Amino acid sequence: MTKEISFIDLGLSEEILNALNDLGFTKPSPIQAECIPLLLEGNDVLGMAQTGSGKTAAFSIPFLMNIDVNLKAPQLLVLAPTRELAIQVADACAEYSKYVKGVKVLALYGGQRYDVQLRALKQGPQIVVGTPGRLLDHLNRKTLDLSNLKGLVLDEADEMLRMGFIDDVESIMATIPEEHQTALFSATMPAPIRRITKRFMHNPKEVQIKGTKQTAPDIDQSYWLVRGMRKNEAIVRFLEAEDFDAAIIFVRTKTATLEVAEVLEKHGYSCAALNGDMTQQLREQTLDRLRNGRLDILIATDVAARGLDVERISLVINYDITLDSESYVHRIGRTGRAGRAGRAILFVDSRERRLLKNIEQTIKKPIPEVALPSKELLEKRRLAKFTQQVQQQLESADLEQYQTLLEQIQAESGTDLETIATALLRLAQRDRPLILPPDPVFKPAREYRDRDGRNGERRLRGDNRESPKRRERRDVGEMDMYRIEIGKENGVEVRHIVGAIANEADISSRYIGNIKLYETYSTVELPKGMPKDILKHFERVRVLNQPMKMSLVAGKSSEGKRGRKSNQPESDDKGFAKKRGRPTAPKF
Known part of the structure; x- marks a missing residue:
């Protein structure tokens, strides 16, 4: 039986512990x-474990401990x-090493x-994550030097065997230095994988972890693919469309608990953040408020929600998908207590589909996709609630005085x-209008193609990085100009910027304005009013493996049909082109 330990007990560096703490990982x-x-x-x-076990x-944390940041080589x-898993692993390594300077x-x-x-x-990356075919191509071209390699990891080796990559894997392993450390992970151990372990590994220690038995069959589950609207706006819609007694919203970081709580409070919800920075006394007070009905929604990290058992919870929303599929089972297990009906909704970004697949394998059933609650549904529910409130007032005993006031208003206005x-x-609607604007129309996301065999390395056909030769433009109203810290010297092209922004902000490329490329930076026009959370996200988004570090430079507005230009602030950069004003634009 594994001893109950924390990451601190494993002797990890302070930098890695801080990164794990930011992600809410302690055990x-x-x-x-x-x-x-x-x-x-x-x-x-040699690790045998199901996908989604962590x-x-x-493998990345112990190898990160031995990285020489002064050596600019793999x-x-x-x-x-697959491409998707390679990106997922690279992103995770970047998260775990974000406080280790130089990695x-x-x-x-x-x-x-x-x-x-x-x-x-x-640029000398110390960690390279790749698919076998592309790695072998670079080795044959002599553009990838593995002479300084200290560690090799084969992730999901049985999947590589199934997809026909095993020969490529053996060819790659035959080229690396003899003195290195190897970790191989596979859910099963067929004969060709055993052959690799005997040929290339030195007395490997075997670790076998059994998958979870839990399937959470009695909870109504669905997922929403994040597109067409930001999470902050979508979660308000989902909460309004669902009938629930109390809800818990799971996010990945402590900061996110506060950000989501602030959004929901602005929309009139009785909610509170629950994170690891809270004292035990404040935590207990918050849970007591939830139990007795003075609080309806908790926004929590996995760590903060440990041991949480409140019968009122009938809805769980996974605002951030968990990196560990078994944690998903624990999350949704917070609902459906004491024989009550349970409901769970999972937000899935387009780049997180593999994590969704891991969860479905763990719970042993598919999770159906659900559409974003529509304008018509929200209007119907709001009108029903408003009608109920009016009915309650009609049954009140003190309407005579207000009837007198109404007659006075009629006499004075002649209406x-x-x-x-x-x-x-109309006046009584306040912050919840009974008539909503039309739902925004966004470019529909395209489905994944079949990835059997070598086609597993192909990118999604819907990925905007391979833009068409001509990008259709649409009048998008008021615009702001943003600067990104990547330019011609980095090899960036307009299509790279369009693809990154379209993917990360989930908007059609037609709503992206003029893009100007300079030697060390670029500028781009986007519809006015970009939310702070998206701008903060763009500070970290990478183009050609370089962070965009997007920042607001200047605003540009339009008025009237002819697009009268507003005054533009002076800029240190001479190359800014004058931009045409445009009619009303869809906002972020």
Whole structure:
């Protein structure tokens, strides 16, 4: 039986512990508790565990501890069967190492241009994550130097075997230095994988972790693919469309608990954040308020929600998908208590589909997709609630005085009672209008293609990075200008910027304005009113493996049909082109 330990007990560096703390991780999963000490001791490790058990942290954290930041060369190589998994692992490594100065992570996969990858390789990444076909291509071209490699990881080896990559894997392993440490992870152990372990691994320590038995069958589950609207706006819609007694919203970080709570409070919800920074006394007070009905919604991290058992909770919303699929089962288990009906909704970003697949494998059933609650549904529910409130007032005993006031308003205005009632109805809406604007129309997301065999390395056909030659433009009204810290010297092209913004903000490329490329930076026009959380996100988004570091430069507005130009502030940059004013634009 595995001893109950924390990440602190594993002897990890302060920088990595801080990164794990930001993600809300304090206790390692079983495979992490087993593998991290073995890898830190220098052993080769053979891990047998199901997808979603926490393997990425199990191998990346100990290898990160041994990275020489002064050596600008690949020191850890991770092989992954698909482009999606390669990106996921690279993102995770970047998160775990974000406080370790000088560490660079690079993902190499099929479908991305070679010149883009070559420039990134010249910057000297210490961690390279890639698909076998593309890695072997770089080795054959001699553009990938593995002579300084210290660690090799084969992630989901049985999947690579199924997809026909096993020969490529053996060819790659035959080229790396003999003195290195190897970790191989596989859900099953067929004969070809066993052959690799005997040929290339030195007395590997075997770790076998059994998957969860839980399936959470009695909870109504669905997922929403994040598109067409930001999460902050979508969650308000979902809460309004659902009938629930009390709800818990799971987010990934402490900061997010406060941000989501602020959004919901502005929309009139009785809610509170629950995170690891709270004292035990404040935590208990918050839970008591939830139990006795003075609080209806909790926004919590996984760590803060441990041990939480409140019968009132009938709805769980996974605002941020969990990186560990077993944690999802624990999350949704907070609802449906004491024989009550339980409801769980999962927000899934387009790049998180693999995590969704992991969850479905864990719970042993598919999760159906649900559409964003529509304008018509929200109007119907709001009108029903408003009608109920009016009915309650009609049953009140003190309406005579207000009837006198109504007659006085009618006499003074000379308006009929029906028109006055209509005006009062509009006035009574307050912050929840009974008539909503049309739902925004966004470019529909495209489905994943079949990824069997080598096609597993192909990118999504719907990915905007491969833009058409001509980008259709639409009048988008008031615009703001933003600066991003990547330019011609980095090899950036307009299509790279369009693809990154369209993917990350989930808007059609037609709503992206003029883009100007300079040597060391670029500028782009976007519809006015970009929310702070999206701008903050764009500070970290990468183009050609370089952070955009987007910042607001100047605003530009339009008035009237002819698009009268507003005054533009002076700028230090001479190259800003004058922009045409445009009619009303869809806002973020």
